[in-house]
Amino acid sequence: MPTERAAAPVRRTVEVPSSEAALAGDLVVPRAARGVVLFAHGSGSSRHSPRNQQVAAALHDAGFGTLLLDLLTEAEEQVDARTRELRFDIGLLAGRLTDAADWLGRAEETAGLSLATFGASTGAAAALITAADRPGRVAAVISRGGRPDLSGDALGRVRAPTLLVVGGADAQVLDLNREAAARLTAEHDIAVVPGATHLFPEPGALEQVIHRTVDWLGRWLPSATADVRPCGAPRP
Numbered sequence: 422m423p424t425e426r427a428a429a430p431v432r433r434t435v436e437v438p439s440s441e442a443a444l445a446g447d448l449v450v451p452r453a454a455r456g457v458v459l460f461a462h463g464s465g466s467s468r469h470s471p472r473n474q475q476v477a478a479a480l481h482d483a484g485f486g487t488l489l490l491d492l493l494t495e496a497e498e499q500v501d502a503r504t505r506e507l508r509f510d511i512g513l514l515a516g517r518l519t520d521a522a523d524w525l526g527r528a529e530e531t532a533g534l535s536l537a538t539f540g541a542s543t544g545a546a547a548a549l550i551t552a553a554d555r556p557g558r559v560a561a562v563i564s565r566g567g568r569p570d571l572s573g574d575a576l577g578r579v580r581a582p583t584l585l586v587v588g589g590a591d592a593q594v595l596d597l598n599r600e601a602a603a604r605l606t607a608e609h610d611i612a613v614v615p616g617a618t619h620l621f622p623e624p625g626a627l628e629q630v631i632h633r634t635v636d637w638l639g640r641w642l643p644s645a646t647a648d649v650r651p652c653g654a655p656r657p
Contacts, residue, residue, distance in 0.1 A: 428452045430481060431530050435488075439520035442494050446521070448530065449477070450486035456535040456560070456642040457486035457525055459551075461518050461544030467491050467498070472620065472627060473541060476565070479631040485638060486531060492517050492547070509543060511571050515550035522551050522558055535642040537561040537581075539634070542619075545585075546571035553578035561641040563634050566594060566619050569601035576601055582608040584637040586630050588617030610637075 430451040437444040447468055450457065458480055462470050468489035477487040491498075492514045493507055501507040508514075518538065525531045536559055540548030545567020552559040553575040562583040569576065569585060583605060587595045595613065602611055612633045617626040 430486075435528075437488075437490060437521045437524045439517040442497075442517065444490055444492065444494070444517060444521065446488050446490040448486070448488050448528075449481055450530045450534075451481055451484055453484070454486045454531075454534055455484040456537060456638060457488065457531045458537045458539050458563075458638070459518065459521055459525060459548075460487060460489045461492065461514065461538065461540040461547040461551075462489075462542075470541070472565075473539075475627060476539070476631055476634065480635065480638075483635045483638075485635075485642075486534060488521065488525060488531075490518070490521050492544075511543065511546045511550070511573075514544065515547040515554075515575075518544075518547045519551045519554050522555055526558060535560045537563065537638055537642060539563045539565070540567050541565045543568050543571060545569050549579055549583070550575040552581045552583075556580040560643060561638060563637060564598070565630055565634075566591060566621065568594070568597060570597045572601070576604040577606055579605060579607045582637070582641045584610055584612060584633065586612045586614065586633055588619060588621060588626065589613045589615045590617060591619045594619060608641075 430449050432449050435446045435448050460473050468491050538548035545564035549572040552562045559581045562581050564585045585598045587598045614626050614629045617623050621627045
């Protein structure tokens with residue numbers, strides 16, 4: 422008979438309410454999950470990003486749930502494809518990510534789970550602002566090739582341990598991460614992946630991001646405080 426941990430995870434497409442928008446997302450929660458990771462994709466990307474999908478799949482294998490979320494609606498994505506303006510509206514993106522963090526705190530599958538935010542590129546700024554605005558909710562932050570410098574004054578308010586993963590060959594972004602790290606007062610680390618460029622396409626580079634992410638989550642996410650059940654299942 423399979424164990425509870427070996428059972429299939431909960432998987433469902435969700436709509437997360439945020440102000441006047443309904444944001445599409447993919448929620449996956451393993452049984453006996455160790456926590457849940459909320460993803461903020463980078464500029465011009467979506468929840469279907471193959472890199473974030475690969476990271477999320479590895480997190481499921483490690484026992485963590487994930488919510489991959491589109492921070493723009495379909496109509497907004499069409500506008501952004503022409504103007505490229507919304508992808509850099511950090512306030513808009515951060516507000517919606519914070520709404521998603523609040524939603525995860527209410528959703529049946531994740532209400533008892535510790536939360537981390539994971540941001541790529543401009544999404545890293547949103548992930549850090551959400552951590553600053555929800556210090557009692559966000560337990561850890563990971564940035565992959567991110568722009569933490571775009572978080573502004575929120576950097577000094579972040580209390581969650583923060584991991585900044587940057588490619589060693591991504592010189593400009595590495596400098597920006599080092600400058601941002603100097604403004605962080607929370608526990609933090611910069612993990613440099615040697616030879617990797619901005620999107621970590623080099624052989625083995627994204628695997629290093631995954632290894633460091635799983636290690637950081639295992640170190641800083643508290644244990645879950647509630648059981649995880651299929652959607653609609655009754656409490657014991």
